[in-house]
Amino acid sequence: xxxxxxNIKKTDRKKTVSFQVERGLVKVLVPRHLDKIKLNxxxxxxxxxxxxxxxxxxxxxxxxxxxxxxxxxxxxxGKHYKLKIVKGKKYNIKLSDxxxxxxxxxxxxxxxxxxxxxxxxxxxADKYLKETTSELSLKHDLDFKSVKVRNYRSRWGSCxxxxxxxxxxxxxxxxxxxxxxxxxHELAHTKIHNHSPKFWSYLKSIYEDIEYPKTWLIxxxxxxxx
Ligand SMILES: [Zn+2]
Numbered sequence: 594x595x596x597x598x599x600n601i602k603k604t605d606r607k608k609t610v611s612f613q614v615e616r617g618l619v620k621v622l623v624p625r626h627l628d629k630i631k632l633n634x635x636x637x638x639x640x641x642x643x644x645x646x647x648x649x650x651x652x653x654x655x656x657x658x659x660x661x662x663x664x665x666x667x668x669x670x671g672k673h674y675k676l677k678i679v680k681g682k683k684y685n686i687k688l689s690d691x692x693x694x695x696x697x698x699x700x701x702x703x704x705x706x707x708x709x710x711x712x713x714x715x716x717x718a719d720k721y722l723k724e725t726t727s728e729l730s731l732k733h734d735l736d737f738k739s740v741k742v743r744n745y746r747s748r749w750g751s752c753x754x755x756x757x758x759x760x761x762x763x764x765x766x767x768x769x770x771x772x773x774x775x776x777x778h779e780l781a782h783t784k785i786h787n788h789s790p791k792f793w794s795y796l797k798s799i800y801e802d803i804e805y806p807k808t809w810l811i812x813x814x815x816x817x818x819x
Contacts, residue, residue: 597647599636610635614646617653649808656815661706667693667819669717671768678706686713710819711762718742718765725776726758733799735780749775749810752782766817767810774806 599619610632613620623632659665665676674693681696686709688694697706719742726740738756745751745761752758758779764772777800785792796803 597643601632612639612643614643617647619643619647649804653812653814654816656818659707659819661703661710667710668766668817669693669714670721670765671771684709686710707819714765714819715742715762718760718762721765722760722772722776725772726780729773729776730780733777733780735783737780737783750779752779752786754786756783758783763817763819766819767813771806771809774800774803775810 597619598617599621601621601623603623603625605625607622607624609624610627611622613622621636657666661676661678663676663678667674667676669688674688675691677692677694679694679696680699682698683696684698685696686693687696695706695709697709722742723740726737729735730737736756737752737758740758740760742762743759745759745763748761749764750758750760760775760779764775767775778796781792781796781799785795793803800806
């Protein structure tokens with residue numbers, strides 16, 4: 594009956610209906626005793642808002658399986674590079690204007706190429722994110738304890754209560770503007786450790802448009818892969 598994916602959950606903990614749109618799914622929390630007709634009316638009145646939210650992310654880009662051959666597209670800091678495989682005596686990776694050139698020995702298997710690439714991305718992410726975090730921490734007077742890069746399945750970063758920040762290495766493929774959002778998001782957690790309205794309004798005060806990177810990350814998460 595609705596032309597979007599909707600997940601209705603009844604609860605005793607709410608007195609009003611609340612909506613959440615996340616990753617293409619509409620979640621609705623409904624007070625247990627609200628009748629159906631009323632609920633439908635409320636959903637209908639919200640449908641414009643829901644569709645608007647959905648339209649921003651409805652085009653989640655599909656993941657692309659890599660074969661690790663010359664000509665394939667790889668991203669770094671938001672730019673696209675063509676993979677160029679050359680044979681040599683020593684493993685090496687170099688980024689130039691248009692190419693991500695990887696030197697491999699003859700008979701190197703795909704999974705080894707993938708491993709070399711991943712190490713390179715990991716190290717580049719480590720360096721870039723440490724620098725960016727220090728820079729933005731100074732600028733906004735936000736103290737952190739340490740920065741480490743990790744392999745996360747479905748998050749871009751985290752911040753412990755002690756101020757240790759962790760980032761997903763894959764974020765190094767995103768544009769600088771998006772990375773700056775992720776860094777400021779984690780740095781803001783050194784001050785406010787939750788996702789309360791206070792947190793979001795603080796983040797809005799230090800980053801120009803928080804909806805843009807949030808939507809961008811959902812839409813592109815499948816292609817920030819190697
Ligand atoms: Zn957070």
